[in-house]
Amino acid sequence: MTIADGSLATLTGKPFEGTIMQIRIASSNARDASSACDEVIQTLADGHWSLIIAGFNTEHDASLLQQRLTQAFDCPIMAGSSCLGALGIEQQTQAQAGLVLWALADHSGNYGVGACSQGDDPRQAAQQALEKALAQSGREYESPALLWCILPPGQEECVLQGFSDVVGPNVPVLGGSSADNDVSGQWQQFHRQGVGVDLIQVAVFFPSGSVGVSFSSGYQPSGQTLVATQVAGRQLMELDGQPAAQRFNQCIDGAIEQQLEGGNVLALTTLHPLGRCIPMADGPDDYLLSHPDAVTESGALTLFSEVAQDESLELMTGSIDGLVNRAGKVLENARQLLPKEEKPVGALMIYCAGCMLTIGEQVHAMAADVHANAAMPIMGLYTFGEQGCFVDGQNRHGNLMISAVVFGQ
Known part of the structure; x- marks a missing residue:
């Protein structure tokens, strides 16, 4: 199914009284999942919500969360696990809450959530999930303003192709890949109908106001360019005609010397990722x-995203200060893209889990800076992969990225 642009219609849901879009955040640090649910349900009990998106620590039982939240709220729900918790900002700032809910009420908009197990054909599964979301929204043959996704890590490029098959390449897709606390594969997702480790989830937004989106990183090019001379999907066998791990190690002053015969390099490479330049017609590229995550016994580098054969890759550099300060700037960039006459009423953010783990306790400074830059409710997820679009409008999957969507009224 492909769709065309269409005009806004009326939501068949239970709104707040009045015509104003409202966004609220409910968060809990309770160690017990049932107690956490009690807290967030009580916070949002007075609302008639159009959509709820949740982030949670994998220490919580996802099945229990799904059961309690679907009993409490009758709107579309989507949720994904977030590394060490999720970011929740409203009256207070919680950088790593165990459970965070982002609740939207918009009686003049339309919303829907679709999900499908990834299986052996993630592209087809993505198509099916999006078609379900559009059907739930009541706007099957129209183009939404935004897609927000929560995905299992591993096949994100194929998933983005599947979304494009349905709505075309020009609808912004933002979101992230579920995460656990130790990269052991314990990530999960849930929606109204089920819980899983491989659920492709997507929400469609036909909001009554505008959206501003931003997708960026806190890294700078080092000036060293490498060529991917032998690749296979997410495995980089050669750089500049040399074994990839060996050549990469030369460029980062021996930081992975001890792992050249095989081993995990995730933490060692967070401040030295590989970047693909996306030329911009106006402004800087x-x-x-x-993000390189491991060295194989044959000396290849495995990555969390795909690179192409013979693609030029820039060695990037980052710093703790840069990663702490960048999130607030990405949020501000998204806010500035709203029409001047619209007031920002809330935001969704994605912050790479690798960046969060690298900045450590500075995550609280990052959250405080985001709060200081925007007086609105915000939820953020710490993810193992980020989906977004630059100013050129093309949707992409990357690593160590930050994104923001700001909703206007």
Whole structure:
């Protein structure tokens, strides 16, 4: 199914009284999942919500969360696990709450959530999930303003192709890949109908106001360019005609010397990712990052995203200060893209889990800076992969990225 642009219609849901879009955040640090649910349900009990998106620590039982939240709220729900918790900002700032809900009420908009197990054909599964979301919204043959996704890590490029098959390439897709706390594969997703480790989830937004989106990183090009001379999907066998791990190690002053015969390098490479230049017609170029996570016994580098054969890759550099300060700037960029006459009423954010783990306790400074830059309710997820679009409008999957969507009224 492909769709065309269409005009806004009326939501068949239970709104707040009045015509104003409202966004609220409910968060809990309770260690017990049932107690956490009690807290967030009580916070949002007075609302008639159009959509709820949740982020949670994998220490919580996803099945229990799904059961309690679907009993409490009758709107579309989507949720994904977030590394060490999720970011929740409203009256207070919680950088790593165990459970955070982002609740939207918009009686003049339309919303829907679709999900499908990834299986052996993630592109087809993505198509099916999006078609379900559009059907739930009541706007099957129209183009939404935004897609927000929560995905299992591993096949994100194929998933984005599947979304494009349905709505075309020009609808912004933002979101992230579910995460656990130790990269052991314990990530999960849930929606109204089920819980899983491989659920492709997507929400369609036909909001009554505008959206501003931003997708960026806190890294700078080092000036060293490498060529991917032998690749296979997410495995980089050669750089500049040399074994990839060996050549990469030379460029980062021996930081992975002890792992050249095989081993995990995730933490060692967070401040030295590989970047693909995305030329911009106006303004400075952007960079889409790939994060090396391991060295194979044959000396190849495995990545969290795909690179192409013979693609030029820039060695990027980052710093703790840059990663702490960048999130607020990405949020501000998204806010500035709203029409001047519209007031920002809330935001969704994605912040790479690798960046969060690298800045450590500075995550609280990052959250405080985001709060200081925007007086609105915000939820953020710490993810193992980020989906977004630069100013050129093309949707991409990357690593170590930050994104924001700001909703206007």
